[in-house]
Each structure stands twice: as C-alpha cells, then as structure tokens.
Amino acid sequence: MAWTFGKKIAAGFGISVAMLVLVGMIAYRETDSLMENDRMVTHTHTVLEQLTLLLSAMQDAETAHRGFLVMGEDTYLEPYQSALAHIGPILSTLRGLTSDNDRQQRRLDQADALIQSKLGVIKHSIELRRTEGMLSARTELTEGKQVMDDFRRVVQAMEQEEHDLLKQRSSAAESGAKAAQFGIAAASLFALLFVGLAGWTITRSLNAQLSSATANIRSSSTELEAAATQQASGAREQSSATSEVSTTLRELLSTAKQIAESAQRVARIADDTAHGARSGDETVLRASDAVQSIKRQVDLIVAHMLDLGKKSQQVGGIVELINELAEQTNILAINATIEAAGAGDAGKRFGVVADEIRKLADRVAGSTKEIRGLIDDIRSAVNTTVMATEGGSKAVEAGSKQFVELTTSFKQIVELVGTTTEAAREIELSTKQQSTAVEQVNLAITNVAQATKENEASSNQTLQTARQLTALSRELTRMIQTDEAA
Amino acid sequence: MSDPLLYGKVADLRRAFDQAFSAAPTTADAELEDLITVQIAGKPHALRAREISGLFLHRSVLKVPTRRSELLGIAGIRSALVPIYDLAALLELGQSTSASPWIAVCDSLEPLGLSFQSLEGLLRVAKNCVSEATLDTASGLPRSVLRVNDQTYPIVEVGLLVKKLKGLGTLSEPGKDR
Numbered sequence: 150m151a152w153t154f155g156k157k158i159a160a161g162f163g164i165s166v167a168m169l170v171l172v173g174m175i176a177y178r179e180t181d182s183l184m185e186n187d188r189m190v191t192h193t194h195t196v197l198e199q200l201t202l203l204l205s206a207m208q209d210a211e212t213a214h215r216g217f218l219v220m221g222e223d224t225y226l227e228p229y230q231s232a233l234a235h236i237g238p239i240l241s242t243l244r245g246l247t248s249d250n251d252r253q254q255r256r257l258d259q260a261d262a263l264i265q266s267k268l269g270v271i272k273h274s275i276e277l278r279r280t281e282g283m284l285s286a287r288t289e290l291t292e293g294k295q296v297m298d299d300f301r302r303v304v305q306a307m308e309q310e311e312h313d314l315l316k317q318r319s320s321a322a323e324s325g326a327k328a329a330q331f332g333i334a335a336a337s338l339f340a341l342l343f344v345g346l347a348g349w350t351i352t353r354s355l356n357a358q359l360s361s362a363t364a365n366i367r368s369s370s371t372e373l374e375a376a377a378t379q380q381a382s383g384a385r386e387q388s389s390a391t392s393e394v395s396t397t398l399r400e401l402l403s404t405a406k407q408i409a410e411s412a413q414r415v416a417r418i419a420d421d422t423a424h425g426a427r428s429g430d431e432t433v434l435r436a437s438d439a440v441q442s443i444k445r446q447v448d449l450i451v452a453h454m455l456d457l458g459k460k461s462q463q464v465g466g467i468v469e470l471i472n473e474l475a476e477q478t479n480i481l482a483i484n485a486t487i488e489a490a491g492a493g494d495a496g497k498r499f500g501v502v503a504d505e506i507r508k509l510a511d512r513v514a515g516s517t518k519e520i521r522g523l524i525d526d527i528r529s530a531v532n533t534t535v536m537a538t539e540g541g542s543k544a545v546e547a548g549s550k551q552f553v554e555l556t557t558s559f560k561q562i563v564e565l566v567g568t569t570t571e572a573a574r575e576i577e578l579s580t581k582q583q584s585t586a587v588e589q590v591n592l593a594i595t596n597v598a599q600a601t602k603e604n605e606a607s608s609n610q611t612l613q614t615a616r617q618l619t620a621l622s623r624e625l626t627r628m629i630q631t632d633e634a635a
Numbered sequence: 636m637s638d639p640l641l642y643g644k645v646a647d648l649r650r651a652f653d654q655a656f657s658a659a660p661t662t663a664d665a666e667l668e669d670l671i672t673v674q675i676a677g678k679p680h681a682l683r684a685r686e687i688s689g690l691f692l693h694r695s696v697l698k699v700p701t702r703r704s705e706l707l708g709i710a711g712i713r714s715a716l717v718p719i720y721d722l723a724a725l726l727e728l729g730q731s732t733s734a735s736p737w738i739a740v741c742d743s744l745e746p747l748g749l750s751f752q753s754l755e756g757l758l759r760v761a762k763n764c765v766s767e768a769t770l771d772t773a774s775g776l777p778r779s780v781l782r783v784n785d786q787t788y789p790i791v792e793v794g795l796l797v798k799k800l801k802g803l804g805t806l807s808e809p810g811k812d813r
Contacts, residue, residue: 476692483671483690483757490669490685500669505655507757512648 154358157351164347168340175336179329186322193315196246196253197308203239204304206232207264211297214271218278218286229271236264256307263300267293356629363625370618377612384605391598398591405584412577419570423563430559437552444545451538458531465524468517475513482507668762670781672755672788673737676723681781681788682739684757688746689713691738696750707750712740719748725796741797749793758783765790 152160210232216225240261247253274289482503489500669684691712696719698708705724709716719738723729735750760783768777777795781788 479756480690480692480754483684483754486669486757487671487684487687487689491688501655504757504759505652509648509652511756 152354154355157354161344161347161351165340165344168336168344172333172336172340175332176329179325179332182325183322183329186318186325189318190315190322192246193311193318196243196311197315199239199243199246200304200308200311203236203243203260203264204301206235206239207267207297207300210236210268210271211293214274214293215290217275218283218290221278221283226275229275233268236268240264250310253307253310256303256310260300260303260307263296263303267296267300270296360626360629363622363629367619367622367626370615370622374612374615374619377608377615381605381608381612384601384608388598388601388605391594391601395591395594395598398587398594402584402587402591405580405587409577409580409584412573412580416570416573416577419566419573423566423570426559426562426566430556430563433552433556433559437549437556440545440549440552444542444549447538447542447545451535451542454531454535454538458528458535461524461527461531465521465528468520468524472514472517472521475510475517479507479510479514482510666762667759668765670758670760670765670788670790671739672758672781673739673751674753674755675726675751675791676728677752678728679755679786679788680726680751681758681790682793683790686793687739687741689740690754691740691748692754693736694738710738710748712738712746712748715746717746717748719750720800722749722751722791725749725800726791739793741793745801747797747800749796768792 209228213226213229213232217223217229219225240257243257244254247257270289270293274286274293277289278286485503486500486507489496489503492499671682671684671687671690673680673682689712694710694712696708696710699706705721707719707721710719711717717738717740721735722739723735735752737751737754738748739751740746740748758781760781764781764783766780766782768779771778777792779790779792781790
C-alpha cells in the first residue's frame with residue numbers, strides 16, 4: 150500500500166500519541182489507584198482520630214464526673230457538659246465513615262449503647278451526688294467503671310480493625326506504586342521501542358520516497374527546463390509571427406478598404422450596366438425586326454440569283470450553238486481555202502474570202518470561248534452568290550434565332566446585373582464588417598503579442614525556476630544520500 | 636456597248652475585214668503557202684493545204700476486214716466510198732489510242748481519207764518558213780519542217796504518202812484484202 154507523506158507522518162504521530170495515551174492511561178490508572186489507597190488511608194486515620202476523640206470525650210465525661218463527685222462543684226462538670234455536646238456528632242461522623250464496614254457498624258452500635266449506659270450512670274450519679282451526697286453516688290462508680298471498660302474494649306477493637314485496614318492499605322498502596330512504576334516503565338519502554346521502530350520504518354520509507362521523488366523532480370525539472378527553453382523559443386517565434394500577422398492584418402485592412410471602394414464602383418457600374426442592358430434589349434428587338442426584313446430580302450435575292458443562273462445556262466446553250474456554228478464555219482472556210490488553193494490563180498479571190506470567213510470563224514470561236522468563259526464565270530459567281538446568299542439566309546436565320554437568344558440573354562443580363570448590384574452591395578457591407586473584424590483581430594493580435602512577450606518572460610522565469618529546482622533536487626538528493634550514508 | 640475594250644475590238648475586226656476586201660492581191664501572195672496544223676498522236680504536225688481536198692469531222696467509219704492495221708475502214712464522203720487510214724499508224728507514231736474524229740481527204744480522183752486527232756488551224760506562212768526536205772531513214776520519205784512562232788511542225792508529205800499507199804495497190808482495190 151503506497152502511503153502519502155502526510156499519512157506516514159500522521160501514522161508516526163498517531164503511533165506516538167497512542168503510545169503516550171497508553172502510557173498516560175497506565176500512569177493515570179496506577180495514580181488513581183494510589184490516590185484511592187491514600188484516600189482510604191486518610192479515611193482510616195480520620196476514623197482513628199474520631200475514635201480517639203470519642204474515647205477522649207468519654208474520658209473527659211468520666212473525669213468530670215469523678216471531680217464533681219469529689220468536689221461537688223458544678224464547675225467540674227464543664228468537661229462533662231462539653232463531652233455531651235461532642236459525643237453525638239462524633240458518633241454520627243463515625244457512623245458515616247464506617248458505613249461500608251458492617252463489623253465496625255455493629256461495634257459502633259455497641260459503643261453507642263455503652264456510651265448511653267455510661268452517660269446514664271453518670272447522670273444518675275450526678276443527681277444522686279446533688280441530692281443524697283457523695284456516698285450514695287459512689288455506688289454508681291463501680292457500675293460505671295465496668296461500662297467504661299467495655300467501652301474501651303469496643304473502641305480498642307475498632308481501632309484494631311482500623312489499624313489492620315491501615316496496614317492492609319499501606320501494603321496495597323506500596324504494591325500499587327510498584328505496579329505503577331513497572332507499568333509506566335514497561336509502557337514507556339514499549340512505546341519507545343514501537344515509536345522508534347515506526348520512526349525508523351517511516352524515515353526509511355520517506356527516504357526512499359523522497360529519493361524517488363527528488364529523482365523524479367530532477368528529471369521533471371530537466372524536462373521542465375527543456376520545455377521552458379523550447380517554450381521561450383516558441384514564444385519568441387510566436388512574437389515574431391504575431392508581428393508578421395499584425396503587419397499582414399494591416400495590409401488586409403487596407404485591401405479590405407480597397408475592396409469596399411471597388412465594390413462601390415462595381416455597384417455603380419452594375420447600375421450603369423443594367424441601364425445599358427435594358428437599352429440594349431430594346432435595340433436588340435429593333436435589330437431582330439431588321440434581321441427579319443433582311444431575311445426576306447435575302448430570300449428574294451436567292452430567288453433572283455437562281456433565275457439568273459437558269460438564264461445564264463440558257464445563254465450558255467446559245468453560245469454553244471454559236472460555237473458549233475463557228476466551228477462548222479471554220480471547217481467550211483478551211484475547206485474553201487483548200488478548194489481555192491486547188492483552183493490555182495482562179496481561186497485566189499475566193500481564197501481571200503474563204504480566209505476571211507475562216508478568220509471570222511476563228512474570231513467567233515475565240516469570242517464564243519471568251520463568252521463561254523464569261524458565262525462560266527457568271528454561273529460560278531451565281532452559284533457562289535446563291536450559296537453565299539443561302540449561307541447568308543441561314544446565317545440571318547441563325548442570327549434571328551440568336552437575336553431571340555440574345556434578347557433572352559439581355560433579360561438574363563439585366564437580372565444578373567441586378568443580382569451583381571445586390572452582391573456588390575453585400576460585398577461592400579461584408580467588407581466593411583470584415584474591416585471592423587480585422588481591426589478587432591488586429592487589436593486581439595496586439596494583445597496576443599503582449600501576452601506572448603509576457604509568456605516569453607514567464608518562460609524565462611520558468612526556465613530559471615526549473616534550473617533552481619534542478620539545483621534544489623540535487624541538493625536534496627545530496628542531503629538524503631548523506632543522511633543514508635550517516 | 637459600254638465596254639470600250641470590246642468596242643475597240645469590234646472596230647478592229649470590222650476594219651480588218653473591210654481592208655481584206657478593199658486591198659488588191661499582192662504579188663507576195665505567190666510566196667505564201669497554206670498549211671493546216673493538226674495533232675497526230677498528241678504531237679503537232681502540218682499538212683499542205685494544196686495536197687488536201689477537204690476536211691471532215693465526225694464522219695462514221697465502217698470497219699472492213701483487212702490485215703492492215705492502219706486501215707480503219709470506209710466512209711461515205713461527197714457521195715463516194717473513201718478508205719480511211721490512221722495517219723498516226725502510217726507515220727509509225729503508234730496506233731491511235733484516242734478518238735480521231737478528223738479526216739483529211741486527199742486526191743479528188745481517187746479520194747483517200749487520213750484520220751487524225753485534232754485540228755489546230757490553218758496557217759498562211761511564207762515558203763521560207765518551211766525547211767528543205769530531208770530523207771527520213773525510218774519511213775524512207777522526205778521530211779520538211781515548218782517553223783513558225785517558235786513552234787516546230789513536221790510536215791506530212793501527203794502526196795508521197797498517198798503514192799506510197801497506192802503503190803502498194805491496196806487503195807484502189809480495198810476488196811482484195813479480203
């Protein structure tokens with residue numbers, strides 16, 4: 150069972166107190182016994198003293214009786230009178246003192262009877278002396294002497310009883326004193342041994358515990374020292390960090406103010422944008438109507454261009470016919486030239502005509518070739534135009550659809566710009582609240598920095614205390630080890 | 636006519652046409668020669684106009700049984716049956732692979748048709764544009780060359796070719812091949 154220091158010390162004190170109480174109780178009991186013996190001895194002496202007084206009173210009464218009988222004067226009766234006054238209280242006292250002793254009570258009854266008899270004889274004798282003279286009174290002396298002797302024997306027996314009791318109590322007192330002396334000495338020795346054993350055990354246990362505790366204290370103080378060093382370092386780093394945080398918070402505050410201003414500008418711009426978007430919506434509607442008109446015109450252009458393509462095809466057919474005629478004319482002219490050449494000089498004039506016809510046919514062929522090229526260009530251009538126009542028509546149609554989507558988009562833009570305005574105002578409000586919060590945080594960080602500095606000082610103090618604690622534990626260990634060595 | 640270029644062209648044509656009929660025949664015309672430029676097997680050649688009696692296009696040629704690969708068949712031209720020969724084959728330029736719609740008819744007495752690929756035109760050139768004839772070792776025929784406008788046209792000696800064909804005795808009696 151692991152007891153604490155307090156318990157162990159309390160147990161040691163408890164054992165010591167218990168031993169003291171035991172010794173005290175033994176001493177008290179023995180002293181009480183001695184005091185009882187002493188009281189009983191005193192009681193016995195009181196009984197003896199009262200018996201002596203009683204005997205003395207009776208002797209005084211007898212002496213006074215005899216003196217009165219001899220002298221006949223009342224002055225000799227004063228001791229008798231005094232004895233009469235004392236005998237009753239003495240008897241009463243003796244009865245009280247010997248109430249615990251039946252034998253003495255019976256003897257006291259006998260003595261009382263004898264006293265009454267003696268006093269009756271004396272009284273009768275005194276009466277006789279006064280009335281009849283000395284001789285008549287002398288007869289009473291004999292009877293009185295016998296009573297007095299009996300009384301003395303009774304008193305003597307009582308005194309002997311008391312002396313026996315006195316002797317017995319003295320012996321008891323002596324043996325009680327010896328027993329008390331032995332008991333106190335034995336209890337003191339036992340208490341001394343027990344307290345010494347308990348003290349040795351507690352001291353040993355405390356030393357072990359103190360050694361372990363001081364070792365733990367030394368270890369803990371070393372750890373505390375390391376922790377305090379680390380804490381001081383951490384506090385310095387925290388102080389540096391709080392400074393950086395404070396700087397950052399100031400920058401954040403500045404940025405938050407800029408954001409609030411920007412949010413105000415955004416709100417204004419969003420208002421302008423909403424106005425512009427509403428205006429744009431109307432413009433888009435007008436543009437959509439214009440696009441529909443363009444679409445109709447483009448469809449008309451496509452129709453005309455297709456008609457133009459057909460016409461150009463017809464022109465191409467006519468040109469082909471002309472070309473065919475030109476070719477045939479050319480062949481004819483060449484054959485005419487051949488014929489003219491075969492006719493010799495007679496055919497020269499005809500040859501000129503044939504040559505001109507051939508040239509004309511060549512030119513017509515060249516022209517038809519050019520026309521065919523032009524018609525091909527026209528057809529290609531028409532096709533390209535038709536395709537482009539159809540593409541334009543499709544683009545216009547797509548544009549018309551996109552205008553519808555654009556109108557929807559503009560409406561959405563108006564709504565979104567409204568939302569943006571609200572959001573910008575909320576941002577502005579939030580940013581102001583954020584600025585206030587940042588200021589509060591900055592204040593808190595300043596307090597934290599102050600607390601960190603105090604913490605650093607406290608850590609240094611803790612470090613110093615830990616070092617002192619280490620030194621103290623070493624000193625305590627040295628003291629304990631020295632005590633153990635001693 | 637709003638196009639001034641075209642208008643000028645028309646005016647030039649009219650002027651040239653009128654001038655051709657207004658001017659007197661020049662003596663220099665005797666030094667001129669008419670040559671028909673053609674494409675034979677994709678190569679330019681020239682035929683003398685005076686050796687040709689006529690040109691015809693797209694005449695249907697009826698194939699006839701023959702051992703001569705250059706004889707394409709017979710065609711009706713100017714109410715006469717005319718044998719048609721592949722000019723490219725005769726000139727040993729290889730058998731014509733593409734269509735040869737043109738036919739040049741020679742020798743009006745015993746007409747003979749020569750088929751060729753295409754007609755380029757008729758050139759009236761000075762006779763000095765035609766080089767002196769040299770003997771072609773491959774065909775054994777004299778060969779002249781027309782040089783005009785940086786272009787060279789070998790001249791097909793149609794007369795000699797016709798004589799050579801007739802010398803073989805295959806022209807007058809095409810039925811003998813059967």
